[in-house]
Amino acid sequence: MPQQALDSLLSFWPHLPAVLNPQQPPAPTAQNFVLYGRQLNQTALEAFAQQAQQRLRLCAVWQCEQLVAVLLQGEYEHERLLRLANGLQLDIALLNGEPHLAQTTGLLVMDMDSTAIQIECIDEIAKLAGSGELVSEITERAMRGELDFEQSLRRRVGTLQGASEHILQQVRSSLPLMPGLERTLQVLQRQGWRTAIASGGFTYFADYLKQTLKLDEAVSNQLEIVDGFLSGKVIGQVVDARYKAETLNRLRETFAVSRQNTVAIGDGANDLPMLAEAGLGIAFHAKPKVQQQAQVVINHADLTALLLLLEANQRLQTLLKN
Numbered sequence: 001m002p003q004q005a006l007d008s009l010l011s012f013w014p015h016l017p018a019v020l021n022p023q024q025p026p027a028p029t030a031q032n033f034v035l036y037g038r039q040l041n042q043t044a045l046e047a048f049a050q051q052a053q054q055r056l057r058l059c060a061v062w063q064c065e066q067l068v069a070v071l072l073q074g075e076y077e078h079e080r081l082l083r084l085a086n087g088l089q090l091d092i093a094l095l096n097g098e099p100h101l102a103q104t105t106g107l108l109v110m111d112m113d114s115t116a117i118q119i120e121c122i123d124e125i126a127k128l129a130g131s132g133e134l135v136s137e138i139t140e141r142a143m144r145g146e147l148d149f150e151q152s153l154r155r156r157v158g159t160l161q162g163a164s165e166h167i168l169q170q171v172r173s174s175l176p177l178m179p180g181l182e183r184t185l186q187v188l189q190r191q192g193w194r195t196a197i198a199s200g201g202f203t204y205f206a207d208y209l210k211q212t213l214k215l216d217e218a219v220s221n222q223l224e225i226v227d228g229f230l231s232g233k234v235i236g237q238v239v240d241a242r243y244k245a246e247t248l249n250r251l252r253e254t255f256a257v258s259r260q261n262t263v264a265i266g267d268g269a270n271d272l273p274m275l276a277e278a279g280l281g282i283a284f285h286a287k288p289k290v291q292q293q294a295q296v297v298i299n300h301a302d303l304t305a306l307l308l309l310l311e312a313n314q315r316l317q318t319l320l321k322n
Contacts, residue, residue, distance in 0.1 A: 005041035005068045009061045012042045017059045020045075020072075024055040027075035032059075032319075034312040036069035037090035037300055044088050045070060051084045060315050064308040065183065067301055071095075071315055086299060093296045093309060098260045099279055100314035101307070104192045107257040108185075108306075109248045109274065111266030112199035112206055112220065115284050118176040121201050122156050128167040129230075131159035149200060149270050150238045157223065161232025165225050168204045175205060180302030185213055187307055194255045198244040200270055216255070219247050245273035263306065266290070282306065 035048060049056055052074070060071035076094050085092040099106055113120045126135035135156045142152035185195055195213075199206050199220040210218035221239050224231040237243065244266075252262055264271070264278035267286040275281030275294050283294035284303070291297045298305045 002038060002063055002066050002068050005039065005044075006061065006063045008042040009040075009045065009068070009070065013058055013061070016061065017057050020049040020056040020058055021052070021054060024053065026055055027073075029075065030057070030073045031076040032095045032316050033072055033074075033076050033081070033092060034069055034095055034309065035072060035085060035090055035092050036064075036067050036305070036308055036312075037085075037088075038066055038068070039089050040068040040070065044090065048084055048088055048090070051087075052081065059319055062311070062315070064311050065180070065304040067304060067308050069308055069312060071312060071319070082297065089300050091298050091301050091305060093312075095309075095312055095316050097313050097317045097320065099263060099310060100317060101187075101191060101310040102314050103261055105255070105257050105261060106188065106191070106193040107248070107252055107255060107262045108188055108193060108195045109198050109244075109251065109262070109264045109278070110196070111244075111268065111271050111274075112197050112201045112209065112218075114267045115265060115271075116178055116181055116197060116209060117205075118178055119171075121171060121205050124171045125163070125167055126156070126159060128170060129160050129163035134159050149240045153200065153221065153238060154234060157230075157234055158232045160223075160230045163230045165228050165230065168202075168223075172205055172208055175208070178303050180304035182213070184303045184306050185215075189214060194251065194257065196247070196251055198239065198247040198274060200239050200244075200268075217247075217251060219243070241270040241273045244271065245277045248274050248277050265303075265306065280309070282309075 054074050057073040062069055081092055110116045126132045138155045141147050194216045196215055196217040197206050201220050203220045203222045206218040206220035219239055222235040224233040224235045248264055260279040262278045263280045264274045265282040265284050267284050269289055272293055281295045283290045283297045
């Protein structure tokens with residue numbers, strides 16, 4: 001399917017650059033952005049251009065993994081173009097040329113729950129412990145702003161008191177990785193990038209992922225286990241929003257990576273400070289509040305979208321040099 005979509009674009013626009021909507025006046029300030037997705041073909045691009053109602057310059061067309069992308073120049077009206085892309089089941093992002101895949105040093109720091117993996121571990125643990133509904137109620141209170149992250153975490157963990165440690169193993173034995181995670185890490189690590197998890201979740205899962213995915217570091221919260229049973233307490237400092245951001249900066253200094261070569265990706269409000277500290281902060285299938293504040297939003301693609309964004313920056317740098 002991606003190859004067919006790519007072929008439809010290249011056959012319709014065999015000579016690049018090409019102009020879409022030539023009847024429209026040129027944008028007063030042209031910006032560079034990438035539009036991409038599994039469903040991006042000639043029909044989808046024409047629909048996007050028509051709805052954008054502006055002259056667009058089509059500079060490049062390519063495929064990255066299972067995603068098809070186009071590099072466009074035009075006036076980047078973020079909210080409006082994001083809405084148009086969403087309507088076509090596509091993603092869109094403004095580009096500035098950094099970071100990119102040709103760099104030999106880079107740093108990726110990921111949230112774990114609902115970012116690196118497809119579940120929220122606390123919810124799955126609570127279901128097995130019989131406190132699923134109570135945990136959901138606490139989570140809803142936190143989302144309404146009635147509890148901060150640490151209060152919410154401690155109360156949810158408190159509902160697990162007396163549960164067998166065995167339920168942690170049950171959850172970990174079928175931990176569903178986010179689609180595209182393994183491939184993305186494989187490519188980045190081969191390029192010499194450092195990779196890490198900074199999670200408000202638990203060490204039982206984050207440390208396991210560090211080992212199996214060959215990550216450089218994983219920070220998360222430690223559940224206290226006494227005689228094979230959960231005590232309902234968290235040991236040590238809580239990994240909250242500030243700690244996540246501090247982790248990114250600490251790793252950047254440890255591995256001698258410039259800020260512009262750092263990427264952070266997450267889905268929750270407690271990821272926002274970390275996303276703000278990174279050279280490229282990505283909201284991945286995220287809550288509305290996070291989408292509103294992040295540099296880049298991924299709503300439809302899998303995690304290989306990160307590879308596409310890095311390649312798009314690389315292509316932009318080549319374009320600007322020529």
